[in-house]
Structures are given as C-alpha cells and as structure tokens.
Amino acid sequence: MSFARGSDYFAGRRVVITGGSSGIGLSLAHHLAAAGADLCLVARRPGPLEMARAAIVQAFPSCRVCTSAVDVADEAAVTRGLAPILEDGVDVLLNVAGVTRPGRFIELPPDEFRSQMDANYFGVVHMCRAVVPHFIGRRAGHIVNVGSLAGIIGIYGYSAYCASKFALTGFSQSLRAELWPYGIRVSIAQPPDTDTPMLVNETPLRPPETAAIAGTAPVRSADEVARAILRGAARGDFEIWGDRTSQLLAFLQGATPWLARWVCDAAQRKVMTRNPSSSVLEEGTLE
Template sequence: MFLIVAISLFGLFIIVLYVLSPLIAPKPFKLEGSHVMVTGGSSGIGQAIAVEAVKAGANVSLLARNQAKLTAAKADVEKYVKNKDTQKVQCISVDLSRDFSEVERTVKEAEQNLGPVQMLINCVGTSISGVFEEIPLTEFKRMLDINYMGSVHATRAVVPSMKSQQHGRIVFVSSQAGQLGLFGYTAYSASKFALRGLAEALHMELKPHNIYVSLAFPPDTDTPGFAEEQISKPEETRLISETAGLFKPDVVARSILSDALLGRFLCYIGVDGYMLTSLTCGMSPVISITEATQQVVTMGLFRIISLFYLDSFDRVVRKCKEKREQNKSKSS
C-alpha cells in the first residue's frame, strides 16, 4: 500500500514538474563548419576546448594577449583539425580586460576571416589566493577586470551578430570556487560568483533568440595557470581544494563542450562537481525533466553531505592555524 502511494506521489510530482517547467529543449547545435571563438585559448582549458572543437570540424579563433603563446597554441590546435582543406584556426592578440572598443574591433576582424561567431567560450581568467588582508587591493580589481569584465567584453561583442543569426552558444568558465567560497579565495571567488549572475540574467534574455548560455564549474585542472597558482597558495586552500582531485584539461574540455552543445546551463565535472552543482542549482534553468528531477531528489541529501565537508574544511583551517602558531612560538 505504502509503495503504491509513494509511486503515485512520485508520478504526480513528475507531471507537476513537467507542466510547470519551462522545458524547451534547445535545437541541436552542430560544430562542423561553425566559428568557435575561445578567449584564453592560448593555454590550459581554453586550448583544450579549441582542440576538441577542431576535432569536431569547427573553425576556431583563439584570443589571448601573448603573441608567442598564441602562435604555439595555434600550431598545436591545427594538428587536430578534421579537414585540413576547409578548416581554419586563427589567433589574435588582445587584452580582453581593458578597452571594449579594442575587443569589438578584434572580434570583427576574426569574423571577417571566419564568419560570424556561433559559439563563444569565455575561458579568459586568472587566479590569486592568499589571506584576505594580505592580498593587495589592486588584485581584487584585477580579478574582476580579467575574470568578469574580460567575459563581459567578449560576450558584448558577439551578442548582436548572434541575435541577428538567431543562433548561438555562449559559455562562461567559472570555477568550483564560484559555487562556494573557500579559504584564500576572497578575491578569486568573488569574480567567479559574479559570472553566475551575469550568466543567469543573460540566459533569460537570449533564450528566445535561440542562444543558449552555459556556466561551467571546473575543479582543479592541471594547466599552466594552475601550476603558477600553486606557488603561492596557502596550505589551507591547497588541502581543501585537493579534496575534489586534479583533472586533465582534455577531460574538462570535453565535458564543457558537450554540455554547451546540448544547451545545458550548469556544467559540472566529476562527482564532487555533480554534488556541488545540484546543491547550488538555485533557480537556474534546466533543459530536461531528468535534470530537474535529479536536482529536486538529491538536494536534501547533498546538503547533509555538505555539512560533513564543511566540518572537515573547518578542521583543516584550525589545524593549519595551530601548526603556524606552534612554528612561530618555536622560532621566537
């Protein structure tokens, strides 16, 4: 009897969800022959996404500042093109964090060569970690300029032509540190959380134009940017972020690209990523009844699990503090 009631209630729940949800499945997006622009495409995750895009037959524009790194990345990406006769890879040097007119000019230049951008991957980014009062105030602004404004500028430059095509995909690469604030990431997390507000609002504006926005939350990924950040990372930040594991850029790239092609809003990587994304889905858009059901069913359980994680993070912070104080008293 209990089982029948439970199954009926679950069935009713699915019907209500189906009726209430604005579940308009996006039309399929084909990479073959399309123009994919990757900001931050000269290194790490951005470069790996460019590789996956050319493997699927796309023409790719790589945007970053350092010309030598761009040229090397272009040569590497070209090795993976599906069709050497028709596909093109170009790289353009630009600082995305500064002057919008310069970014707009760069995007126009890229579109003259490869046609209108159909998919924009905002992978531009940098990070800094440290104790709040020790991070120079200029770094808080630099994080926002690069991680947030860098994505605003590139997106602003492509949206008008995507709207006139009534077709497109825009991806913002945030971070798991854009889903929860962690020790040492006061400056970085804030810039990545900002992308969420931007992405959610923009998604609602662009969906009627058949343009789908995705927001990706990579975990620690083995890239040049990650290696550089390790040098000055506080012990607490390292120990806490290590719990989600270290991922390879190609794994992260494939996952982001396939979710974006489906038009999925929240893109996660790995088991911790799945938990964190279900837990923090809020009022974010969904594209299928399965996705919505999973979030509704798992959220309570994941909240309980998250309390254990938070407790273990607190213990890491406490232990590091005690260790530091012991070292200080030994040396004095």
C-alpha cells in the same frame, strides 16, 4: 582526439575561444578542430597564440584557425580585435580566459580584487557585448562561459577569485533569460581544479588551509574538462559540470549549504589544529 557524443553540433561552425593558447582553452580548440569546427583563438600573448595555432593546423590541416592577441579586460581592445572576426561570422563563443591569485583576504594586495574581476568577470562581459548583437541579428548563437566550482562555493583563500566567479554565475543566469527568446543559447561550466598552467602557478601561493580544502576533491585533466564542456554544450545544458564530484558538491551547496561549509571547515580546522600559528595574523596586517 574527440569528445565523441555531440561532436556533430560543432561541425562547420566558427568558434571563438578566449584563453585559447593554453589549458582548458587549448584542449577545447583541439577537440573542436577534430569535430570540424573553424577556430579563432584569443589570448593576450602573440607567441603562445601562434604556437597553439601551428599545433592545431599541424594536427588538423583542414581546420581554419585565426588568432587575435587581445586582453579581454580591455573593452576597447576587444571591440577592435573582434570586429574583423565578426565580419566573417561567429557561431559559438567560449569564454575561458581567466586569472587567479590565492591568498588570505587580509594579505592580498587591493589591486588583486580589481584585476581578477576585470579578467574573470568584465572580460566575459566585454566579449559578450561585442558578440551578442551579432547573435541577435542572426537569431542564433551559443555562449559558453567557463566559471568554476569557486563560483558557487566560497573557499578559504579565494575571496578575490570567488567574488569574480560568483559574479560570472549571476551574469550567465541573467544572460540566459534575456537571450533565449532570440534563439541564443547560454551555458556556464563550473569545473573543479584542473591541471593547467594556471593551477601550477597558483598552487604554491595557496595558504595551507586552502590546500587542505582543495585536497578534498580530485584534480581533473584539461582534456577531461574540455570534453565535459563540449558534451554539455552540445546537449544544450545551461549548467555544465566537470565531473560527478563537482555536480554533487554543487547539489550539496544548494540543498544543504551547511554541509558543504562543514566539509570545508573540517579540512581547515585540521590545518589550524596541526599548526595554529599558520592561521594567526598579526594586528595591523592591512596597514
């Protein structure tokens, strides 16, 4: 398994991957191991982390893999967990960890907005605050933040998730501007819906309107998205797209945002026309 073009960029480098025990993070880990990188996988649960480490070592015996069971939303835990890793040096940081729970704004529990912001935005901030001084001292390094198409296009049913990913997009843009004078690269990947455990868990929770909008774009495999991310990072791209459809949607959102809204609204309107009651909320839902 290899992403081919650009794989030499990661050979011999030490790469930290948050969310490295499953989904896109685990696919990235396998490709990087094949490319000759050494890895440190970061995730909340020790069990899946150890399973991921064992699978990588079995497939690539020469790959050195360490793990750190850390909740990236906890800044103190990140500082403690990253300290021994930074002592051995880090070349690339891949911020992949994230959470989501779809639902209409008026129906989502208030704490969902904070928990998704804590994991998807502040989790990246915490990791960068730990690693960036190390990169500045070395005058080298590469940060790759994994966002989402929901970080550039607001989607029905994702008010909490979109807010966190929009924040990540702005953060990445500012970070790129601040760090390039130090020789540090920053990239942000904006993948579409990807076949991961997170997608499996969230799909049943989607309102019908959200499901209809999501159905206008194909679901990509974690392997496809991982390969696209690594190719883009190796090229030095700031914005990395999971596929051409995502790139086109992003272009439409920037050049003709009304058209992107029209496409989403048209899918939503079909659901509302077929089942008007599905989109009607009773008064006092927030109470």
